[in-house]
Amino acid sequence: MKALLLTLFILEGTVIFSQETNGKKDTLDYYDMSLEQLIAMKAHGIPSELEELINSLIAAASRHPLSARESPSIVTLITEEEIRNTGARDLIDVLRLVPGFDFGVDVEGVVGIGTRGLWAHEGKILLLIDGQEMNDPLYGINAFGNHFSVDHIKRIEVIRGPGSATYGGCAEYGVINVITKSGNDLNGISVSALAGQMASAAGRRNFSLSAGKQSKDLQFTLGAFIGKTNQSDRNYTDFFGNTYNMAGNSDQNPTCLNAGLSYKNLSARWILDQYHTTERDEYDTITSKPHPIDYTSRFLELKYSARMGKKNELTITPKFNVKRQTPWETVWDDDSIAPDYSKTALRYTGNITASYNLTRKINFIGGGEAYWDKAEDNSYDSSFFSNGEKTVHYSNQAYFLQASVKTRIVNFIAGARADIHSTYGSAFVPRLGITKKSKKVHFKALYSNSFRAPSIENINLGSSIKPELTRVFEFETGYQLTRKSIVTANVFDIYTKDPIVYFYDDSLQTDNYYNYGETGSKGAEIEYRMRDKWGYLILNYSYYSVAGKERITDYAVPENTSMLLAFPSHKINLNSFFKINKYVGISPSASYIGERYGYTHVDSTGYTVAGKFKPVLLANLFITIRNLAPGLTIGMGCYDLLGSNYKFIQPYNGYHAPLPGPSREFLVKITYESRQNKKTTE
Amino acid sequence: MNYFGKYSVICALCTVAFIGKTGQTYSQEIDYKAYTIFLYNFMKYVEWPANDGDFIIGVAGESPVKKELEQLAKNKKAKSKKIVVISVMNPGDALLCNMVYIPSSKSSELKAISGKVKNRSVLIVAEREGLAKKGADISFVVDDEDALKFDINRSVMDSHNLKAAKILIELGMVVD
Numbered sequence: 001m002k003a004l005l006l007t008l009f010i011l012e013g014t015v016i017f018s019q020e021t022n023g024k025k026d027t028l029d030y031y032d033m034s035l036e037q038l039i040a041m042k043a044h045g046i047p048s049e050l051e052e053l054i055n056s057l058i059a060a061a062s063r064h065p066l067s068a069r070e071s072p073s074i075v076t077l078i079t080e081e082e083i084r085n086t087g088a089r090d091l092i093d094v095l096r097l098v099p100g101f102d103f104g105v106d107v108e109g110v111v112g113i114g115t116r117g118l119w120a121h122e123g124k125i126l127l128l129i130d131g132q133e134m135n136d137p138l139y140g141i142n143a144f145g146n147h148f149s150v151d152h153i154k155r156i157e158v159i160r161g162p163g164s165a166t167y168g169g170c171a172e173y174g175v176i177n178v179i180t181k182s183g184n185d186l187n188g189i190s191v192s193a194l195a196g197q198m199a200s201a202a203g204r205r206n207f208s209l210s211a212g213k214q215s216k217d218l219q220f221t222l223g224a225f226i227g228k229t230n231q232s233d234r235n236y237t238d239f240f241g242n243t244y245n246m247a248g249n250s251d252q253n254p255t256c257l258n259a260g261l262s263y264k265n266l267s268a269r270w271i272l273d274q275y276h277t278t279e280r281d282e283y284d285t286i287t288s289k290p291h292p293i294d295y296t297s298r299f300l301e302l303k304y305s306a307r308m309g310k311k312n313e314l315t316i317t318p319k320f321n322v323k324r325q326t327p328w329e330t331v332w333d334d335d336s337i338a339p340d341y342s343k344t345a346l347r348y349t350g351n352i353t354a355s356y357n358l359t360r361k362i363n364f365i366g367g368g369e370a371y372w373d374k375a376e377d378n379s380y381d382s383s384f385f386s387n388g389e390k391t392v393h394y395s396n397q398a399y400f401l402q403a404s405v406k407t408r409i410v411n412f413i414a415g416a417r418a419d420i421h422s423t424y425g426s427a428f429v430p431r432l433g434i435t436k437k438s439k440k441v442h443f444k445a446l447y448s449n450s451f452r453a454p455s456i457e458n459i460n461l462g463s464s465i466k467p468e469l470t471r472v473f474e475f476e477t478g479y480q481l482t483r484k485s486i487v488t489a490n491v492f493d494i495y496t497k498d499p500i501v502y503f504y505d506d507s508l509q510t511d512n513y514y515n516y517g518e519t520g521s522k523g524a525e526i527e528y529r530m531r532d533k534w535g536y537l538i539l540n541y542s543y544y545s546v547a548g549k550e551r552i553t554d555y556a557v558p559e560n561t562s563m564l565l566a567f568p569s570h571k572i573n574l575n576s577f578f579k580i581n582k583y584v585g586i587s588p589s590a591s592y593i594g595e596r597y598g599y600t601h602v603d604s605t606g607y608t609v610a611g612k613f614k615p616v617l618l619a620n621l622f623i624t625i626r627n628l629a630p631g632l633t634i635g636m637g638c639y640d641l642l643g644s645n646y647k648f649i650q651p652y653n654g655y656h657a658p659l660p661g662p663s664r665e666f667l668v669k670i671t672y673e674s675r676q677n678k679k680t681t682e
Numbered sequence: 683m684n685y686f687g688k689y690s691v692i693c694a695l696c697t698v699a700f701i702g703k704t705g706q707t708y709s710q711e712i713d714y715k716a717y718t719i720f721l722y723n724f725m726k727y728v729e730w731p732a733n734d735g736d737f738i739i740g741v742a743g744e745s746p747v748k749k750e751l752e753q754l755a756k757n758k759k760a761k762s763k764k765i766v767v768i769s770v771m772n773p774g775d776a777l778l779c780n781m782v783y784i785p786s787s788k789s790s791e792l793k794a795i796s797g798k799v800k801n802r803s804v805l806i807v808a809e810r811e812g813l814a815k816k817g818a819d820i821s822f823v824v825d826d827e828d829a830l831k832f833d834i835n836r837s838v839m840d841s842h843n844l845k846a847a848k849i850l851i852e853l854g855m856v857v858d
Binding site: 030031033038039040041042043044045047055057065066067311360408439 | 711712713715716717719720722723754757758810811822823824825826827828829830831853855
């Protein structure tokens with residue numbers, strides 16, 4: 001009844017009450033509001049757009065959503081509007097603007113993510129799309145670069161610190177929680193086409209479609225994405241001086257379908273993600289012709305939320321997931337060029353979570369999760385898993401508990417998760433957070449343990465591999481300068497024990513993993529955000545250092561003891577949007593990437609040689625013209641305006657030369673949305 | 683001091699510097715007009731025993747809500763009675779009132795005020811959450827999404843010989 005009254009009230013548009021309405025007539029009108037209408041009243045008046053953003057509830061930071069300023073994590077929230085305005089081509093463009101985040105090259109053309117100076121590509125940052133864990137169980141990676149559609153995204157919650165106490169062994173250093181548009185957000189269809197042109201080759205040719213509708217308790221969405229691009233049009237030179245041009249040799253062609261259906265508290269999600277790539281860069285020496293590598297994933301989830309109690313104080317959510325992933329698939333008719341690799345991991349996961357509100361201020365969450373993995377080697381050659389078979393099985397069970405207490409002085413969040421794996425043993429990761437938000441100031445003091453669960457191939461290729469354990473201290477403070485601007489600053493200290501390290505045995509020509517030594521980083525991040533009628537401006541700076549920390553030799557910079565390979569100590573990002581008039585907006589964005597180090601070649605004796613990379617400025621500009629015809633938007637712009645010659649550097653000494661990023665890319669994007677009544681800032 | 687310590691200090695100093703430099707800063711302040719509109723509706727939907735005279739609202743101590751209530755008093759009546767706003771400077775002043783508003787900063791005075799008006803028809807409304815369980819008839823609640831709501835304690839209201847309309851009880855959250 002209350003919800004109905006509230007809905008009617010909002011629909012009638014009468015909730016325009018604000019502190020700015022001082023006129024006598026208005027005041028009298030408001031005094032005569034019915035009691036039912038009052039439930040839409042905000043204690044602090046109508047929030048500004050910035051306040052709406054910084055006080056919006058963050059689901060990813062804990063299982064009990066709290067506002068961005070109170071959640072027990074260092075959080076970046078990216079909105080659909082920000083993604084659209086910048087003309088972001090893919091998740092690299094979006095996530096590069098997040099403090100501390102950057103990218104490096106692994107092998108075979110794959111670009112992976114790092115954070116706070118640490119390479120997080122293999123199973124250390126969890127990527128969730130609509131709750132589905134995209135990291136594959138074989139290596140735990142996500143391949144970035146024209147892979148995931150940004151057109152479907154409603155918002156991204158980025159946890160820039162550990163998330164294992166909530167999400168388990170793939171969230172050691174962070175969580176990227178992508179939430180796509182719901183049926184209610186779409187209420188119709190949205191289609192977009194993107195065409196790009198690099199300096200000497202075609203860029204993106206992407207097409208995406210979203211459709212969705214909500215009708216009472218029933219809601220559905222369907223997203224489709226198909227694309228094609230060259231990863232770059234520049235020359236790649238390997239460690240030994242061999243060169244080829246990447247145009248025509250570095251395809252990144254995604255095909256993705258994402259369907260969601262919900263009825264009342266029951267929901268289902270199905271995702272198909274096929275990512276076809278080609279490459280010639282291999283591990284070290286280039287190949288004579290392009291080499292296809294495919295990544296295929298399928299996800300299915302069924303979830304039900306049962307709410308019980310007089311005031312719905314108890315929620316029990318059973319969830320069942322299946323995912324089937326075949327990453328790095330290389331089936332090649334000539335094994336002298338590249339060996340076949342075709343392994344499929346199948347994971348069944350069951351999860352039951354109970355959330356109980358003892359009072360409005362005290363919440364307990366507890367539950368359990370179990371998964372069962374089966375990996376199969378599909379190739380016809382003589383490769384086997386370490387058990388000597390073509391198939392291997394593992395299982396894992398996990399138990400988690402969290403308590404959150406809001407008091408007038410501070411909020412406390414304490415939680416822990418214990419995982420017990422059938423092969424590598426157990427991991428226990430507690431966390432503790434104290435947060436406080438007052439009128440203008442907020443602070444967070446966070447202590448978290450997290451872990452990286454060894455992936456199937458870590459177990460297969462490693463010897464007695466065990467989870468790597470991480471302990472992180474974070475402190476954040478923020479100050480709301482005005483209703484339209486806020487500055488936040490945080491410091492962090494990360495310590496990882498027994499990291500799982502990759503090495504290539506040259507004599508045996510085999511991949512290997514082992515737990516070795518310690519690593520970590522410390523640093524600071526600061527961000528300024530302003531939002532007004534004219535648009536918005538987001539400026540952030542991030543810094544890390546490894547001075548005084550133990551370093552893994554393969555990740556260390558020989559001539560600089562405060563940095564690690566590939567990632568800059570200093571990084572500045574700008575993301576802005578200026579509304580020129582009702583129809584036209586312009587979005588300058590930029591990343592200043594400070595000095596970096598990376599291995600570039602081998603010397604005459606065959607030893608790898610590291611070099612220093614000068615700072616790079618990646619500057620972008622995107623112009624949007626809305627409502628050229630009803631629902632029609634045209635965007636055009638350019639990424640890497642200055643032609644910076646940016647390269648992705650390998651974050652370890654792995655014989656892979658820096659991989660050129662795309663050259664200056666001009667873009668045109670056409671979007672049509674059938675829904676006209678969406679609230680946007682543009 | 684280690685690096686982490688140094689960064690913490692820098693972080694804290696930055697915050698202090700910003701606070702110091704922004705003399706005319708403001709953020710989302712409490713909207714007392716919203717609170718006043720709730721109070722006006724409480725006047726409408728709570729039944730007091732019949733009595734003559736004005737409808738007197740007392741505000742414990744000083745609070746911006748008083749200015750808003752005075753604005754209300756100029757423009758509206760409480761069930762045809764003139765509204766008068768006074769300050770409650772000591773618990774005894776509450777005996778003069780039909781309704782007493784206790785701002786957050788004066789929450790510690792709840793016990794004294796509720797003791798003073800025991801069995802008297804005085805509606806005690808507290809700004810701070812949770813006080814309806816500690817002697818107030820009604821206390822406000824601000825939820826995670828900043829919506830203004832209220833707790834209502836029917837036992838306390840009964841003891842004050844006050845009767846809340848059904849719709850008021852349905853919209854509030856009963857805590858007795």
